Amino acid sequence: MSERTLQGIHHVTAIAGDPQENVDFYVGVLGLRLVKRTVNQDDPGTYHLFYADAIGSPGTDLTFFAWPGAQHGREGAGQASAVALAIPTATLGYWTERLADHNIAFEGPRPRFDEEVIAFSDFHEQALELVAAPDGGSRQWRAWADSPVPAEFAIRGIHGVTINEAIEDPTIPFLTRELGFRPAGEMAGRRRFGVGPGGSGAWLDLIITPGAPRGRVAVGTIHHVAWRTPDGEQHRQWWQQIREMGVPISEIIDRFWFRSIYFREPGGVLFEVATDGPGFMVDESAEDLGARLVLPPWLEPHRSEIEGRLPRVELPQFAGRRARVGPTM
Numbered sequence: 001m002s003e004r005t006l007q008g009i010h011h012v013t014a015i016a017g018d019p020q021e022n023v024d025f026y027v028g029v030l031g032l033r034l035v036k037r038t039v040n041q042d043d044p045g046t047y048h049l050f051y052a053d054a055i056g057s058p059g060t061d062l063t064f065f066a067w068p069g070a071q072h073g074r075e076g077a078g079q080a081s082a083v084a085l086a087i088p089t090a091t092l093g094y095w096t097e098r099l100a101d102h103n104i105a106f107e108g109p110r111p112r113f114d115e116e117v118i119a120f121s122d123f124h125e126q127a128l129e130l131v132a133a134p135d136g137g138s139r140q141w142r143a144w145a146d147s148p149v150p151a152e153f154a155i156r157g158i159h160g161v162t163i164n165e166a167i168e169d170p171t172i173p174f175l176t177r178e179l180g181f182r183p184a185g186e187m188a189g190r191r192r193f194g195v196g197p198g199g200s201g202a203w204l205d206l207i208i209t210p211g212a213p214r215g216r217v218a219v220g221t222i223h224h225v226a227w228r229t230p231d232g233e234q235h236r237q238w239w240q241q242i243r244e245m246g247v248p249i250s251e252i253i254d255r256f257w258f259r260s261i262y263f264r265e266p267g268g269v270l271f272e273v274a275t276d277g278p279g280f281m282v283d284e285s286a287e288d289l290g291a292r293l294v295l296p297p298w299l300e301p302h303r304s305e306i307e308g309r310l311p312r313v314e315l316p317q318f319a320g321r322r323a324r325v326g327p328t329m
């Protein structure tokens, strides 16, 4: 590979059901900040909600398309299954207690490589893991002062993703030869790959289950995994490289907060490569992130129609924080 390497996970996007339940879980239980309250740009009548650290740092961002009333998906081959979130090593007890206090069933902590893993699901059955890894507490990350989870225990960002496939060829050569992933260990059928700097934030765990049926993307499943690239120039180079391989790929899409390209790895998982910038503060101050419905400029002319179709969503109330109500505030 050239010096151009993916820098780890930019964000993971999954499908939620009711958007209020989604906010209640990720803000109220996990203590992430809702940093962007917007719509799915490909389906502007539905929410796209972004949860992250205080300022939406790349690599901390877990996002959801809300499909209230839609069917549940099915975990299977050609799909990313669990999202792992990094927590500091000394916080396992805090988190098991917190999950129990919220009546959320969990398994673990269990060892995996040099980590301890707590496994559970959100309100819409999306598989999640809290992972205490030796380097997980040292991530680039900004504490959200209003979080219901004190900063010392707070989630530091996305640790990695698990991907399920029915066959290992040709996914592994695609990852290693084309995208620059490196094998980083194997344990109990879980093959770990790192990209760029490796470590927490840059793990892809591959589980091969021969003959596994394909998954179906709907509520409670992951829609796509986005990988980081620092700037527009490298982003264009990735687009060119993947296109020249003959892999079907989207055009370069301006998502306003970052640029995106989309393609499927050979096993079927939808990947995105996204630029680190310009970031979530191009249209909101750090203080106001996530407080109101924001639309990219090309959707602003349709604001009233869009707002009329979206259900109300409130931030959960805790620690005396005033809930902000409705999509328009």
Ligand code: ZN
Residues within 6 Å of the ligand: 011, 013, 224, 226, 272
């Ligand atoms: Zn994305």
